[in-house]
Amino acid sequence: DPNEDTEWNDILRHFGILPPKEKPKDEEMVLRLQKEAEKPYERMNLEELKEAEDDFDEADRKAIEMYRQQRLQEWKCLQRRQTYGELREICGEQYVKEVTSAPEDVWVIIHLYQSSIPMCLLVNEHLSLLARKFPQVKFLKAIVNSCIQNYHDRCLPTILLYKTGEIKGRFIGVAECGGIYLKAEELEWKLAEVGAIETNLEENPKKDIMNTMTLSAGNISAYEDTNTKSSDVMKPDIT
DSSP states (O other), X not given: OTTSOOHHHHHHHHTTXXXXXXXXXXXXXXXXXXXXXXXXXXXXXXXXXXXXXXXXXXXXXXXXXXXXXXXXXXXXXXXXXXXXSSEEEOOGGXXXXXXXXXXXXXXXXXXXXXXXXXXXXXXXXXXXXXXXHOTTSEEEEEEHHHHSTTOOGGGOSEEEEEETTEEEEEEEHHHHHTOTTOOHHHXXXXXXXXXXXXXXXXXXXXXXXXXXXXXXXXXHHHHHHHHHHHHHHHSOOOO
8 A cells, every 4th residue: 555654665755666645634634633632431421431430540530520520411401402392381289399499500481370361371372482492491381370379360471480499580460571462572582681591682572662652652742742832822811
């Protein structure tokens, strides 16, 4: 093989009998260097790492422990993605287990609702979409009476956002939840403002509507102000 690395081939190349050895392509060189730099334990699963632990030196053991923790986190993330990804129904008896005792690094969003309230049904519809879009977040819903007795209907829908067992945000009632014309993107923005999800939206989808409302209110105010001034001008001067 003229490309083989042997002393005899080097002599033949020196005298011009063999052509110069081809230099490896950049991609091939990168792959070769990566393979040489790859540690044996990087190809092992968690069980194999445990069995082979005694075969490594102290420096490798420390690296293995870091690698094991990394693999464990990746496995947990994978499990989480398989667990979440949908809006699940729970009852009051499951509240502690599913909400306040959830893993500390998991955001939990729970909607307390009544099926007889149209706004609650709209919120459930949007949360179902967002649950599929953000599978790393736990989305739940529960009939309010199974969790809280004598809860006022005027406080529905109620959306609570938990992390580390504590409430980090809440939206109570139709107005706070976004109004009867709420869109999924608007709800996504509200949840992102609390920090529960990482949205790709660059600005509040409701901004244009709010600006239009502000403009309309300004026009009405200006119109009323103009009418007042006109009325003042037309008033007879009574002395």
